[in-house]
Amino acid sequence: MNRADRKLKNKTEADRLAQETLDNMKTRSSARREDMADFFEKWSASRIFKTALIVLPVILCVFAVLTITNANTKVKQQDLAILAEQSKIDAKQSEIDALTPPPANVEYIQASLNSAREAGMDVAKLQNNYKTLRATFLSTNDGGPLTENAVALGVYLENAADAQGCWYYAPLVTYEWQFETTYEFKAGTSACLWTCYDANDVLLAYATGLYNAATNKFANVAFFVTVIGQGQLETAQEPTPTPTPMPLLPSITPTSTPIPGTPSITPTPTQKPGTPSITPTPTSTVPTTPTTYNPINHDEG
Amino acid sequence: MKKFIPFIIMLALAIVSLMYSNMVTQDKQTQLALQVSEYDRLQSVLTVKNSSIAAESQRVVEQATGLVETRKATDDKIASAFVSDIVTWSSYAEYMQKREDSIAKYSLDDAFLKIFFPPVTVTVAADGTEYNTIDVYALSLTLNSITSYVTQIESDVYTYFTVCEVANLSNGGEGYSRFTIMYSIDTSGKISNIKGIL
Numbered sequence: 001m002n003r004a005d006r007k008l009k010n011k012t013e014a015d016r017l018a019q020e021t022l023d024n025m026k027t028r029s030s031a032r033r034e035d036m037a038d039f040f041e042k043w044s045a046s047r048i049f050k051t052a053l054i055v056l057p058v059i060l061c062v063f064a065v066l067t068i069t070n071a072n073t074k075v076k077q078q079d080l081a082i083l084a085e086q087s088k089i090d091a092k093q094s095e096i097d098a099l100t101p102p103p104a105n106v107e108y109i110q111a112s113l114n115s116a117r118e119a120g121m122d123v124a125k126l127q128n129n130y131k132t133l134r135a136t137f138l139s140t141n142d143g144g145p146l147t148e149n150a151v152a153l154g155v156y157l158e159n160a161a162d163a164q165g166c167w168y169y170a171p172l173v174t175y176e177w178q179f180e181t182t183y184e185f186k187a188g189t190s191a192c193l194w195t196c197y198d199a200n201d202v203l204l205a206y207a208t209g210l211y212n213a214a215t216n217k218f219a220n221v222a223f224f225v226t227v228i229g230q231g232q233l234e235t236a237q238e239p240t241p242t243p244t245p246m247p248l249l250p251s252i253t254p255t256s257t258p259i260p261g262t263p264s265i266t267p268t269p270t271q272k273p274g275t276p277s278i279t280p281t282p283t284s285t286v287p288t289t290p291t292t293y294n295p296i297n298h299d300e301g
Numbered sequence: 302m303k304k305f306i307p308f309i310i311m312l313a314l315a316i317v318s319l320m321y322s323n324m325v326t327q328d329k330q331t332q333l334a335l336q337v338s339e340y341d342r343l344q345s346v347l348t349v350k351n352s353s354i355a356a357e358s359q360r361v362v363e364q365a366t367g368l369v370e371t372r373k374a375t376d377d378k379i380a381s382a383f384v385s386d387i388v389t390w391s392s393y394a395e396y397m398q399k400r401e402d403s404i405a406k407y408s409l410d411d412a413f414l415k416i417f418f419p420p421v422t423v424t425v426a427a428d429g430t431e432y433n434t435i436d437v438y439a440l441s442l443t444l445n446s447i448t449s450y451v452t453q454i455e456s457d458v459y460t461y462f463t464v465c466e467v468a469n470l471s472n473g474g475e476g477y478s479r480f481t482i483m484y485s486i487d488t489s490g491k492i493s494n495i496k497g498i499l
Contacts, residue, residue: 060311064318071322078329085336092343109365183368183451193450227499
């Protein structure tokens with residue numbers, strides 16, 4: 001068989017296969033058409049209607065059940081929202097009911113301020129007691145009176161542990177705590193101030209607090225020692241006769257005058273700015289020291 | 302006809318369920334809206350009542366102590382401006398300017414100046430360059446807050462003891478400090494008798 005014959009034979013075979021495939025497809029298509037015709041024959045309009053009469057009520061039934069279930073869920077959510085809103089209303093109503101009417105009269109406020117003054121003066125007196133009590137403690141080693149004093153102070157304090165100790169103690173200085181007159185009165189409370197001056201009328205320490213007329217106690221009591229007061233605390237032997245005011249800038253000597261070009265403080269040309277000749281302490285510009293001072297725990301040195 | 306009965310019953314049931322759902326949720330919605338409106342009303346009542354109590358309280362306090370709260374608020378602004386004037390600076394030039402301005406504006410005595418505006422030491426290098434402590438250490442002060450206490454009221458002059466808190470910076474490090482000032486302010490807003498201590 002030569003090459004041309006083989007080619008012809010292959011072509012004939014391909015044509016035959018294509019024809020067979022086409023025939024198969026035609027046969028399948030015809031079968032599908034017949035199936036469709038059968039289907040539509042079975043599902044005639046009346047049969048569809050009959051089926052619908054059975055299916056639709058079921059669908060409607062499901063729809064009704066779902067609708068009612070959904071409504072119930074929604075109602076439950078709304079009930080919760082209503083309850084929450086009602087509790088908000090109740091809370092607001094309680095807030096309104098609890099509003100304290102304005103102080104009945106001027107006498108009420110004056111009486112409250114008088115109570116604050118009396119309590120404040122008692123606190124100042126008890127603080128002043130600490131000075132002698134500590135001296136006694138040092139000689140007798142009996143801490144009982146100190147404790148009693150602290151307990152007496154605690155009567156006036158809402159949080160006794162915060163401030164029932166000694167607020168300031170300088171053994172060699174004459175000083176006195178005093179309660180400053182109170183003028184402010186807001187919602188049954190009054191902002192209060194105690195000051196501690198020495199014999200030269202220099203402020204050594206002060207304390208602040210909030211007096212509550214209903215409880216006759218002071219809350220948020222905080223006490224602070226001034227820089228001069230701090231210096232007197234540290235006095236070992238003798239009090240400073242006339243305390244020198246501390247400048248706002250610790251690095252600057254108040255008495256020094258700018259003397260440009262003074263040989264004694266003129267740095268060498270190679271010296272960098274901020275040399276030890278000025279010796280400032282850059283870490284603290286204002287040396288006010290809030291101090292919590294406790295006589296009982298304080299180290300006597 | 303019989304064959305329609307299930308359909309009709311179910312259709313009716315579906316319609317009734319829809320109506321029920323709408324009716325119930327609508328009812329709750331209305332109830333909720335009423336509650337919200339009631340809450341708003343109570344809030345208004347509370348606000349009005351609070352204002353009324355505050356006003357009445359202020360009036361009675363004024364009668365009892367002589368302290369007028371609005372006056373104190375005004376005085377606090379004056380004091381705040383004063384303290385801000387003396388403690389807000391961030392350079393030697395600004396410090397000196399504030400010093401001069403404050404001396405001119407307020408009657409500051411030497412004791413006060415020694416504490417709050419001490420002279421700044423200036424050193425001069427051999428090449429004539431001046432160095433001052435403030436700029437060398439990048440010192441600066443800023444007022445944070447004041448808390449004032451009225452200690453005396455006399456002939457419309459209020460005397461205060463005020464605790465001031467300031468933020469201080471030094472070479473980038475930040476700290477907070479407290480000092481006190483005592484002063485009087487008259488009805489015209491003039492601040493006098495100024496004393497201060499750290």
